[in-house]
Amino acid sequence: MRRAVITGVGVVAPGGGSREEFWQRIVDGRPAIRRISRFDPEPFRSQIAAECDFDPAASGLTPREVRRTDRFVQLALVAADEAVADAELGGVDRDRLGVSLGTAVGSTIRLEDEYVVASDHGRNWVVDHRHALPFLYQSLVPSSGAAELATRFGAHGPAAVVSTGCTSGIDAIGHAYSLVQDDEADVVLAGASDAPISPITVACFDAIRATSPRNAEPTAASRPFDNDRQGFVLGEGAAFLVVEELGHARARGARIYCEVTGYAARANGYHMTGLRPDGFELGEAIADVLHQARLDPSDVGYISAHGSGTRQNDRHETAAYKRALGEAARKVPISSIKSVVGHSLGAIGSIEMAACALVLQRGLIPPTANLHTADPECDLDYTPLVAREAVVQHALSVGSGFGGFQSAMLFGKPAEES
Amino acid sequence: MSRAAVITGIGVVAPTGTGVDEHWRNSLAGISGIRPIDEFDVSALPVAVAGQVAGFDQTGWVEHRLIVQTDRWTWLALAAARLALDDAGLDPRKAPPLGLSVVTASGSGGNLFGQREIQALWSTGPRAVSAYQSIGWFYAASSGQISILHQLKGQCGVLVADGAGGIDAAWQARRILARGGDAVLVGGTEAPLSPYALACQSSQRTLSAGGDAATAYRPFAADATGGVPGEGGAMLVVEPRHRAYARGARVYAELAGAAATHDAYDPEEPAPDCRHLTRAIRQALDRARCGPDDVDVVFADGAGDRQLDRLEAAALGEVFGAGAVPVTVPKTMTGRLCSGAAPLDLGWAALALHHGVIPPSVNVAADPGYGLDLVVEPRPARLRRALVVARGSGGFNSAAVLAAASPEADR
Numbered sequence: 002m003r004r005a006v007i008t009g010v011g012v013v014a015p016g017g018g019s020r021e022e023f024w025q026r027i028v029d030g031r032p033a034i035r036r037i038s039r040f041d042p043e044p045f046r047s048q049i050a051a052e053c054d055f056d057p058a059a060s061g062l063t064p065r066e067v068r069r070t071d072r073f074v075q076l077a078l079v080a081a082d083e084a085v086a087d088a089e090l091g092g093v094d095r096d097r098l099g100v101s102l103g104t105a106v107g108s109t110i111r112l113e114d115e116y117v118v119a120s121d122h123g124r125n126w127v128v129d130h131r132h133a134l135p136f137l138y139q140s141l142v143p144s145s146g147a148a149e150l151a152t153r154f155g156a157h158g159p160a161a162v163v164s165t166g167c168t169s170g171i172d173a174i175g176h177a178y179s180l181v182q183d184d185e186a187d188v189v190l191a192g193a194s195d196a197p198i199s200p201i202t203v204a205c206f207d208a209i210r211a212t213s214p215r216n217a218e219p220t221a222a223s224r225p226f227d228n229d230r231q232g233f234v235l236g237e238g239a240a241f242l243v244v245e246e247l248g249h250a251r252a253r254g255a256r257i258y259c260e261v262t263g264y265a266a267r268a269n270g271y272h273m274t275g276l277r278p279d280g281f282e283l284g285e286a287i288a289d290v291l292h293q294a295r296l297d298p299s300d301v302g303y304i305s306a307h308g309s310g311t312r313q314n315d316r317h318e319t320a321a322y323k324r325a326l327g328e329a330a331r332k333v334p335i336s337s338i339k340s341v342v343g344h345s346l347g348a349i350g351s352i353e354m355a356a357c358a359l360v361l362q363r364g365l366i367p368p369t370a371n372l373h374t375a376d377p378e379c380d381l382d383y384t385p386l387v388a389r390e391a392v393v394q395h396a397l398s399v400g401s402g403f404g405g406f407q408s409a410m411l412f413g414k415p416a417e418e419s
Numbered sequence: 420m421s422r423a424a425v426i427t428g429i430g431v432v433a434p435t436g437t438g439v440d441e442h443w444r445n446s447l448a449g450i451s452g453i454r455p456i457d458e459f460d461v462s463a464l465p466v467a468v469a470g471q472v473a474g475f476d477q478t479g480w481v482e483h484r485l486i487v488q489t490d491r492w493t494w495l496a497l498a499a500a501r502l503a504l505d506d507a508g509l510d511p512r513k514a515p516p517l518g519l520s521v522v523t524a525s526g527s528g529g530n531l532f533g534q535r536e537i538q539a540l541w542s543t544g545p546r547a548v549s550a551y552q553s554i555g556w557f558y559a560a561s562s563g564q565i566s567i568l569h570q571l572k573g574q575c576g577v578l579v580a581d582g583a584g585g586i587d588a589a590w591q592a593r594r595i596l597a598r599g600g601d602a603v604l605v606g607g608t609e610a611p612l613s614p615y616a617l618a619c620q621s622s623q624r625t626l627s628a629g630g631d632a633a634t635a636y637r638p639f640a641a642d643a644t645g646g647v648p649g650e651g652g653a654m655l656v657v658e659p660r661h662r663a664y665a666r667g668a669r670v671y672a673e674l675a676g677a678a679a680t681h682d683a684y685d686p687e688e689p690a691p692d693c694r695h696l697t698r699a700i701r702q703a704l705d706r707a708r709c710g711p712d713d714v715d716v717v718f719a720d721g722a723g724d725r726q727l728d729r730l731e732a733a734a735l736g737e738v739f740g741a742g743a744v745p746v747t748v749p750k751t752m753t754g755r756l757c758s759g760a761a762p763l764d765l766g767w768a769a770l771a772l773h774h775g776v777i778p779p780s781v782n783v784a785a786d787p788g789y790g791l792d793l794v795v796e797p798r799p800a801r802l803r804r805a806l807v808v809a810r811g812s813g814g815f816n817s818a819a820v821l822a823a824a825s826p827e828a829d830r
Contacts, residue, residue, distance in 0.1 A: 105559075112619075116538075119615070127614045129463045129618070130622060139812075141619035142526045142757065142811075144811060145686065148814050151682075151683040151814065152685060157683050160679070164525060164559055204540050205536070205552035205553040207545055265574070268567075271567065273563055282517075285517060402559075403559065404559045404575075
C-alpha cells in the first residue's frame with residue numbers, strides 16, 4: 002500500500018489563532034477557557050467555554066464566503082489556508098487533490114440563529130424561510146463545508162465530510178489516509194472543525210450533565226484525570242493537515258513532519274453515551290494501529306489522550322491503554338490538551354493530531370493542565386502541569402465519542418529517504 | 420483472496436414502499452410516492468409536494484425506549500437496516516462483532532427532533548431541552564444506533580456529500596472489506612419534511628416550483644422546473660464475494676467500482692462544463708475494469724433542473740455516445756432524497772441486474788435535444804453492468820458501477 006506523510010499543519014484554536022500560537026499555548030499549559038461571550042450564559046448550568054478570538058474577514062475570507070457560511074466553515078477555511086501555505090502546495094495536480102472535513106455538529110450556530118429569526122423566537126412552528134438568510138440549505142447539510150474548501154483550493158479530487166461525532170477529527174484524517182493508500186488521491190486537505198458554542202448545544206450537554214459547571218473558575222474547569230474533575234468544557238476550533246503520498250512529497254522536496262503509520266476505528270456497540278469500563282473496543286483500535294505500524298507497545302513515545310475530563314471517559318481510556326499496551330502503559334507519557342483548548346467535539350481530534358505532528362517534530366510533550374491530584378483509578382503518567390522534553394519516535398492519539406465510536410491513529414517520525 | 424464486494428441484502432424504506440418486494444413491485448408499476456405535503460400549512464413554502472413514506476409506523480420497527488431518543492430519520496434507518504439484514508439472511512448475533520460495520524450517508528440529521536428542542540429552548544428555557552437532544556439530532560445518530568442495536572463493532576462511519584454521499588459511503592464499505600471486514604451495512608435515509616428542514620431547502624435554486632405531484636419533478640424534460648424533496652432511503656448489506664458465496668447467500672450484484680470528484684467551481688452555481696462529472700464516471704468504469712460498452716443501463720442523477728440536466732446529459736454523451744445506453748431516473752417516483760437517494764439508486768440498480776428489468780422514469784418525456792434513450796416503461800434486458808450517477812449541491816460528483824452477480828473469480 003502507498004504510504005502517507007504530513008506536509009502541512011494549520012490550526013485555529015482557543016487562545017491561539019495560528020499553529021505557532023497554539024503550540025505555545027499548549028506547551029505552556031495555560032487554559033484558554035472563560036465565561037461564554039457569544040451569548041448570555043446565565044440561564045445555563047455550564048456557563049464557560051474555550052472560545053476562539055476569531056475574525057473571519059481579518060483572517061482573509063471574502064465577504065461572500067463569510068455571508069454564505071457558518072462559523073465552523075470559516076474556522077476550517079482559515080486553518081486550511083495555513084496548512085496549505087505551510088505545505089507550499091502551489092503546483093500540485095488539482096485533479097488528484099482531495100478534501101476530507103470532519104465535523105460533529107456542522108452549522109449548528111447558524112441553524113439555531115436563523116431558526117430564532119424565522120420562528121419569531123420560537124413562537125411559530127411553521128417557519129417562514131423568507132425571514133432567514135438565503136443560504137440555509139448550506140447550513141442544513143454540512144457537506145457545504147467540504148464544497149467551500151474544495152472551491153477555495155481548487156481541489157477536484159474526492160471531497161466529503163466525515164461526521165462521526167467526537168471522533169470525526171481522527172476519522173477525517175483516517176479517511177484521507179485511505180484515499181492516499183488506495184491511490185484515489187495524492188494529496189488530501191484533511192482536518193476538522195466545530196463551532197458548537199450556541200445555546201442549544203450548551204443546553205443539550207447541560208441536560209445530561211456532561212459539561213463542567215465550575216463557572217467561578219473557568220481556567221481550572223477542564224481537568225482531565227484529576228480527582229476533582231466535573232465534566233468536559235465545550236470548545237471550538239479547527240485544524241487541517243496536508244496528507245500526502247510519501248513519494249509525491251519527496252519528489253517535490255516537501256518538508257515532512259511525520260508519517261501516518263496507522264488508523265483504526267471500532268464501535269463499542271454498548272451505549273450512545275455510556276462506556277464500558279473495560280475499554281475493550283478502544284483497546285482493540287490501539288492494538289490494530291500498532292499492528293499496522295508493526296510496533297511493540299514500548300515503541301509508543303507519547304499518547305495524546307481523549308482526556309475529556311468526564312469521570313467515565315478518563316477511567317475508560319486508562320483501562321484501554323493498560324489493555325492494549327500492558328506494562329508499557331505505565332511508562333509512556335500521556336497528556337490531554339483538552340485541559341487547555343477544551344473539547345471542540347469533532348474538531349478536537351484533528352487539533353490533537355496537529356499537536357502530535359508538532360510533538361514529533363519538536364521533541365516536547367505538552368502537559369495536562371489542572372492535574373493536581375489524579376483520580377486513584379487513573380494511575381498512569383499524564384504529564385501533569387509542566388511540558389516535558391522527550392525524543393518521540395511514535396505518537397498515538399485516540400478519540401472516543403457518542404455512538405460508541407472509538408478511534409486511534411499513529412504518527413511516526415519520518416523515515417530517512419532510502 | 421478476492422477483494423470483490425457484493426450486495427447480498429437490500430432494505431428499502433422509501434416513497435415507493437417498505438421492503439424490497441413492495442418497492443420493486445411499485446417501481447415496475449410506475450407508482451409514484453410523490454404527493455401533497457399535508458402535515459402542516461406549506462402555503463408560504465415554494466414547494467407543495469414531496470416523496471413520502473406513506474403509513475410508516477415506527478412502533479412496528481423501533482422499540483419505545485428508542486423512539487423517544489431518536490428522530491424519524493433514524494427510525495427509517497433502523498427499519499431499513501433490519502430489512503437489509505433479513506433480506507441478506509445475515510444474523511449479526513452469529514458473527515464476530517468486530518468484523519461487522521455500518522456506514523451511513525447523512526445529509527440533514529434529526530430535523531424534527533432538532534427543531535422541537537430549539538423551539539423548547541427558545542419558548543420555554545434550557546430546562547425544557549430533552550436529555551436526548553445530544554444523541555438524537557447529530558449526523559452520526561443513525562450509524563450509532565444501528566451499531567449498538569445489531570452489535571456492529573468494526574470500523575463504522577458517516578459520510579456527507581449531499582446527494583452524492585451514498586455512493587461515497589458504499590465505496591467506503593468496500594474499503595473496509597478490503598482491509599479485512601466481514602460485512603458492512605451501508606446506505607442512508609433522510610427525513611427532511613419537517614417545517615424547518617423544508618424552510619432550509621426553500622433557499623435552493625434547484626427546487627421545483629410545481630405544485631402538482633405528477634408534474635413537479637421531470638428530469639430531462641424540456642420544461643423541467645426543478646427537483647422535489649423526499650424522505651426515506653435504503654440500507655444495503657455488502658460482503659466480500661468469497662464470503663457471500665461460501666455462506667450460500669443470494670448475490671444481487673457486485674459493487675465493482677466507484678469514484679468521486681468535485682467541481683470546485685462555485686458553491687452557489689453549477690460548473691460551466693461537465694469535465695469533473697465525466698471524470699468521476701470514467702474513473703468508476705476504470706476501477707470496475709470495464710469500458711462504456713460494458714454498461715447496459717445508467718441510473719442518472721436527474722436533477723430536474725435545466726442547467727444540471729444539460730450537464731449530466733453532456734457527460735453521458737461524452738462517455739457513452741448519444742443515445743447509446745438506456746438511461747433511467749426511477750427517483751421520479753420518490754423525489755430527491757438527499758443522502759437517501761444514492762443508496763436507493765444502488766438498490767434499484769442491483770435489483771435491475773438481478774431481475775433483468777430496467778425500472779422506468781415516470782411522468783417524463785425527455786427533451787430530444789439531450790440525445791438520451793430515457794426508459795419510461797419497464798424494459799426487460801440482459802444487463803451486465805449498471806452505472807449509478809449522483810451529484811450533491813455545491814459541486815459533488817460520484818459514480819458507481821454495479822456488475823451482475825457472478826460466482827467466478829475476479830474478471
